[in-house]
Amino acid sequence: MEIKAGRKPGLARTVGRTALLAVGAITGALAGAEQARAQEERDEIIVTAQRREQAIQDVPIAINAFNAEQLEEANIGDVSDLQVITPSLFVNTTGSAASDATIRIRGVGTTGNNAGLEGAVGVFIDGVYRNRSGMALGQLTDVERIEVLRGPQSTLFGKNTSAGALSIITRAPDFASVSAGGSMTFGDPDVLGMTGYVNLPVADNLALRFTGAADSREGYIENRNTGAQNQDVDRWFVRGQALWDMNTDASFRLIVDYSEINNNGNTAVRARHAGARAATINIIETNAGLSPTAAGTFDSNSLNGDPNNQAEDFGISGELNWDLSPSVTLTNITAYRDYNRANAGDTDFTGADRAIAESW
Incomplete structure (x- = not known):
């Protein structure tokens, strides 16, 4: 008895096309993942909330951080504008928009804007403490990033940070080019x-x-x-x-x-x-x-x-x-x-x- 083995040509073509589609899908997925990782690396914000440079996702602190591009897109001109993009932040300048302010985080902070009062939210510009919040009401120009730290920060930032801290880092000089x-x-x-x-x-x-x-x-x-x-x-x-x-x-x-x-x-x-x-x-x-x-x-x-x-x-x-x-x-x-x-x-x-x- 003679036994013949065979195959259907249509089935082979179908299997071949399926394999090619699967390879193409895997290649596209890998390329998309690489692009996503590259975009994530470009968008990654480095912060110094713990007095050292870290990626924001590695910081075990409740923090909002904004780079220069984000601040420009949101049209942030001064500190009082930050409350538009930071839900837990409140800045009140009703007493004197020029020289007084009360800054609160999560509803906690000094309620009076008297110049003799020290705030519960510490304001730091390039690492220098501003002991009156009115000193931080100037224009936010040529800023590299802003970090809003929620909750007590006394361990790393000292006194007057029982409600949180606001850290503003300006752009440093660049050796690359004019x-x-x-x-x-x-x-x-x-x-x-x-x-x-x-x-x-x-x-x-x-x-x-x-x-x-x-x-x-x-x-x-x-x-x-x-x-x-x-x-x-x-x-x-x-x-x-x-x-x-x-x-x-x-x-x-x-x-x-x-x-x-x-x-x-x-x-x-x-x-x-x-x-x-x-x-x-x-x-x-x-x-x-x-x-x-x-x-x-x-x-x-x-x-x-x-x-x-x-x-x-x-x-x-x-x-x-x-x-x-x-x-x-x-x-x-x-x-x-x-x-x-x-x-x-x-x-x-x-x-x-x-x-x-x-x-x-």
Whole structure:
């Protein structure tokens, strides 16, 4: 008996096509995984929340970190804007937008904005502690990253961090090449903002970097007694840096900065009252000669004086980094800061010369 073995040509072609499709799918999956890993490496944020450089996913701390690209995409201009992208962060500047602020994390923090109070959220800029939160209200320009640490951080950051810490790291000078950049913003009412930087490698081991910014905006609440436009913005700052690679194991970074704020600051308008309450208030104020504005008029008020806010902040710091071994680096930061502020406001919110609050 003769037995013949055979195969169907169609089945062979089907198996062949299936094998090719399987190989193609595996190759595509591997390529996609490699691209995803490459993108993840590019997007990885290195933080120093534990006083050493680590990938953010390796830090056992509740932390939000934002690099320069993320800050630019979110249009973050100053510290108060950070609460838009950090749900647990609250920044209140109602007392004096120029020089006072209260910063809270997870609802915990100092509630008063008096200049004599130290906050429960520590603010650090390039490793230097700012003992008044108003010192951190300047423009966030030429920033490398910002870290918001939630919860007590006293072990690594010292006192006044029982609610958390805010760490701002600016861009250091770059040895690679000469570079410059800037931006301009304008709008209504008479909004004008400018930022810019210049990076200058002076030698193979010495580089300089200069940064500046200025913001101005016309006020939008008119004081009918004085004609001034309150709630305006007028601020500017400059920063100069030098980075010196002393040798293969040591480097020194010098930072000098100065900022100034001078505006009519915050004011208040009357809320709308209904019924007999509004009539009673108007009668009392009119008979007292307080020249009240109508309730619910949110673009004007009638005060006997205009609020004002001024702040000047100067600082110089030096950071020495010395690699003692491949795994140990000694860092010393020495800084000096001089901060002056003054503000005044009409706290009776009327045309009477009864209550003026001033602080320095």
